[in-house]
Amino acid sequence: MAGLEELSREELIALVERLLESNAKLTERVKQLERQVSRDSANSSMPPSADDLPGRATPAAKPAKRADRKRGKQKGAPGSAMSWAVPDTTVPHRPSGNCGCGADLAFAEDLGVERSHQVHDLPEVRLTVWQHDVHRVRCACGTEHLGSLPDEVPDSPLSYGPNLRSLVVYLLVYQHVPVQRCVQLIADLTGGKGPSGGFVHGMLTRCARAVNEVVAVIRSLITMAHVAGFDETTLRVGPAGSRRRYVLSASTETATVYHLGGRDLDSFADAGILPGFAASRCMTATATTFTRAGRT
Known part of the structure; x- marks a missing residue:
């Protein structure tokens, strides 16, 4: 402090100004660091796996429902009440028995x-x-002719029809029902044994073959787009989720295609889209957007 006493008034003012400027910079730096540390999967695009990194705060619990919130349908929400319909079956209920007069x-x-x-x-x-x-x-001329099966009937002694096959695909793909639960659900619903696990699982391959051409068109549309976004989501497979795979996606504003692979560039390239996007890229915490070469 003895040194400060020897400074002139002008020198002291200049020193205070430098200290204030340095303090302002440090304050702003602390705010930036606090914002970075406070980011988690609940308030940013960071994946949940990043919440466990050193220095990260635990995501805040979701707020409890408001006590004054009324039960049932909320104002502005679409209704789902039943409406009067044209009946498929009408059951009449006439009085029975005898009148008081005996008739x-x-x-x-x-x-x-x-x-x-x-x-x-x-x-x-x-x-x-x-x-x-x-x-x-056999025709009168002696020539024999054999009838033909409709297109929807397989050339095998026993098979499941298109409605049941469609239900299997719907449960597996849209509702994400596991194979064995799908077998059990259909058996319980129909009162029978239900299809086998092999048949249910095989419907995924048959469905994939049926939409191959459509997927190829979607892939071409994404490849030809000016900008495409690429992302990945963790998927656990095997007994009790013992193995980790990744659902890779490539998308534009109007088209999306999915591919199962690893969390690496080669897996994205195997999907047949990424190699066309090599000029520049803009990366975020969870996704990468590639701009196609020559079309920036």
Whole structure:
């Protein structure tokens, strides 16, 4: 402090100004560091796996529901109430028994419907077996002819029809139901044994073959786009999720294609899109957007 006493007034003012400037820079730096440390998967685009990194704060718990929030449908939310419909089946309910005068009500004059009640329900679900018999016929000239099966009937003695196959694909792909649970669900629903696990799993390959041409068109549209986004999501497979794979995606504003692979550049390249985007890139915490070469 003895040195400060020897400084002139002008020198002291200059020193204070330098200290204030340095303090302002340090304050701004601390704010930046606090913002970086406070970022997590709940308030930014960071993946959940980054929450466990050293120095990261635990994501704040989601706020509890407001106590004044009313139960049921909220204002502005789309309604889902049942509406009066044209009935598929009408069941009449006439009075039965005898009148007080002793006459049988079965012969009473019908005065019309007093009121109606509609019940919306599912019909009993059961497997229906259609047997397709292929006949052989002989013309008067002696030539024999054999009937043909419709396109939707496989050339095998036993098979499942298109409706059941569609249900399997819907449960597997859209509802993400595991194979064995899909087998059990269909068996419980139809009251039978249900399809085998091998058949259910095989429907994924058959479905993939059916949409090959569509996927090729989508892939071409993304490759030809000016800008495409690439991302990856962790997927655990095997017993109890023992193995880790990645669902890779390539997308534009109007098209998206998915590919299963590893978390590496080669896996993205295997999807057949990424090699066309090599000019520049803009990376974020969870995704990379590539601009196609020559089209920036």
